Amino acid sequence: MSTNLRNILLFTIMGALLVAVGVIQSANVALAILNLCLISAIMTLGVNIQWGYAGLFNAGVMGFAALGGLAAVLVSFPPVPEAWAVGGSRAMLGAVTGALSIVLAILAFKMIPGGRRLRGWAAAAVALSGVVLMRFILDPAVEAIEAVEPARTGFLGGLGLPIVFSWIAGGAFAALAAWGIGKIALGLRSDYLAIATLGISEIIVYFLKNEDWLARGVKNVNGLPRPVPYEIELQKTLWVQELAAKLDFNVIELSSIIVKLSYAGLFIVVLAIVFWLSERALKSPWGRMMRAIRDNEIAASAMGKDVTWRHLQVFVLGSAVIGLAGAMLTTLDGIFTPASYQPLRFTFLIWVMVIVGGSGNNLGSILGGFAIWFFWIEAEPIGLAVIELLTSGMGEDHALRLHLIENAAHTRLATMGVVLLMVLRFSPRGLIPERGK
Amino acid sequence: MTDILNALVLLANFVLVPGLTYGSQLALGALGVTMIYAVLRFSNFGHGETMSFGAMITILTTWWLQEKGITFGVLPTALLALPVGIIATVVMCLLFDRVVYRYYRREKANPVTYLIVSVGILFILSGLVRFIIGPQDRVFADGERFIMKARAFKQMTGLDQGLAIKTTQGVTVVTAIVIVALIFWFLNRTRTGKSMRAYSDNEDLALLSGINPAKVVAITWVITGALAAIAGTLYGLDKGYKPFTYLGLVLPIFASAIVGGVGNPLGAIAGGFVVAFSELLLTFAYKRVIAYLTPGDWIPEGLVQLLSTDYKLAVSFVILVIVLLVKPTGIFSGKTL
């Protein structure tokens, strides 16, 4: 009961903080923060499934989030017929060749008789010749595709479906990648797993940044269709104008609030579903076994549990949730920017959320996602206010004062570090600790 | 004959010289990571930011020196400022050890906890650095720009291809050689160095031999801090200082340390050069080299490049992943200094 009260209190404080921003800054700012809080919470739930349930350190969050973003582009952007005409089939053939050569390389490794070393070299040879063949097929197609109106498209485009479908596709993309990564990397020691997943996700992001034919690379894909109405449209409707008049509100601002609220509604539904499923999984025999494995891997495998297989399951599930959140993020932004998937923002910050919230506790993850995102954004105005207060004794254009004010935004990085270290030291189980431990 | 020479000079100019420079920078960085791993037994994600911090202090000192009208002749003034950067970084490392890491040592925390703690320090340092010097690019190399200019080389040798060596490249390689020699002398010839190796080899037995763990840990941070400041400064001198690039350096540095066998200093150095040369050799366009080496006027049609230069950094990630998957102990397998 008292823990319940405590949790309610914590979430109430969080809500009050958001409301305070709504009052002090503006409702628009508060809602913008809320929407990203919701997405962060989902991403955090995904990492929590891996780390909290199973103790797997996945430092590749950014890669899975980027795959989710890619899904948003490939599902929702209308196809570019000219690009398909000049190189579509050839590009597909190239992609199939690439996939086939990987499959063949794996088969070679598994089937060819002989020692590990020999099979390794054989697989490498197969893979390498496959890559050469793929480049031979793909390169001309890529050149042709990228030449199609490079300022606007220069890529194949997507399927032109409603963008909400991409949320599922994003989960599927990430799950598929996680399956492959998990297959090869999950046997590694915990810190090596972290380094390997970070490395692989960097490769994924590099790929997305450079393969322009796929999603325009660093030229970004913008103008993705929305699952909610546009502000301009809303402003023209009668009910919005009437509502604005009744509330004595600016129409433009009101329309933007309505858009953000619609997003928030969608995101809350997804968060609720993911949370419910995560809780079900955690409390099921499967979840109990996961935690048993986490707490004592040796004992669990001695009892005949297939630890590797369980780890693969949990890794795939958690990554799927991250991919889902990644697709939602790109949907909200309306733009896919591969260069934005930086480890600091997309891997380490999410980790801070999980740990501050409470590893192993889903409610904690949600709270962590909210609280950390909130302070990630609000640390800037708060830091600025603090610095202005501290330097108010100095002259208006004192060089030090100006310098500090100019760089105030960076205090948020340091703040995150301090928060993380404080929680690890003084409350290592987080704001809402794991139950039954 | 001149064709062969031209081809060699071409390779030297675009692969050998940059490879030696970048390799030296990576080797120094990897040496720091490996030291921490061998003695404190965790992967320090904060090492890149530690390098950045050292470079920043050096830059601030360089500016101060330049303001006072003090320069270092043909060499970069930053070399004069480097000791200040080293001392500040060492102090910073010792401070973080005292207030943060020591607690986890006493708790006998597992490596992942340390790793997460080092991420916390990464955040703090990256915030601190940007707060103090700002996020902008800083070029702070002064003095003579080139040891050898491409044009001078052409005139000197009469070849078509030029070989350019920047002062910063020369300084980087020479400094790296001196530092590495010093480190190996320290580890293999001095009592304190040997006690560090002993501690890294077998902590319990070191304790039984009367080796003081607190002292070993402190010396490790001193060396790591110094290495980080030097590596960070050399990298900044050579490529220009941008705070955000140092986080990106962490993975190539890990790759270098792991390729060589993390915990093994010799491996860290070898790994640095393996990574640097792989990046360059895989993304170098061999077109002109082949044109020189084949008889007649034939020139290959494409660039004859294995990978586009866009993927240069990705090469180190691929190496990292392959080594982790195929032979996680690295070339010179070992966990000890």
Place this chain on the structure above:
Amino acid sequence: MSFLQGGGLYGGYGGADILHGCSIGVDKGEVAVVVGPNGAGKSTAMRALFGLLDLREGSVVLDEKDISRLPPQERVTLGMSFVPQNANVFTSMTVEENLEMGAFVRQDDFRPTMDQVFSLFPVLGQKRSQPAGELSGGQRQQVAVGRALMTQPSVLMLDEPTAGVSPIVMDELFDRVIEIAKTGIAILMVEQNARQALEIADRGFVLVQGQNRYTDTGQALLADPEVRRSFLGG
């Protein structure tokens, strides 16, 4: 009261106690041997004497001084030396470096001591620049003992020094142990090869479940039919 005496020791590794009041002691120039079944707490008792374990109760006295609260490094400076059961050499370091590390706490010239070790174990002199990890099991044990001797200790504690070596090497090692004891050093040794060890023991302790079951001279224990039946295999 012996030169080194642990009395009424209680303690363990954080969980339940492993030691339940055992008492072990040895005098200078003596060989004392601790035997007992696997898991009896012999190694734990040695660690407790050396301060590698937090004692819940009991005391350790060296040369009439209570050292129960001293950290291991300071016990090294007081003249105690310990060869643990496992991982008792620096594998990546050469034989000579191992010995040098043994002498780490010494400020004076340790060369003569190193020469003594080399004359005690001639094979180590031949292999002085080889990494200890490349040596055979018996040679490693010699390095381990040699390292422990480098501080010129007054008490040498050995935990199963003959584990995994051939019977010939074992006899050889026991001879060296007697030789060392004759120089006036107190030797406290845990042994699996109970019969052979008790043969050379001035004192023997039979430890069971962290308690002394029998305590007597080595010869007396060998003669005791109870001890023979239960612990020496008839």
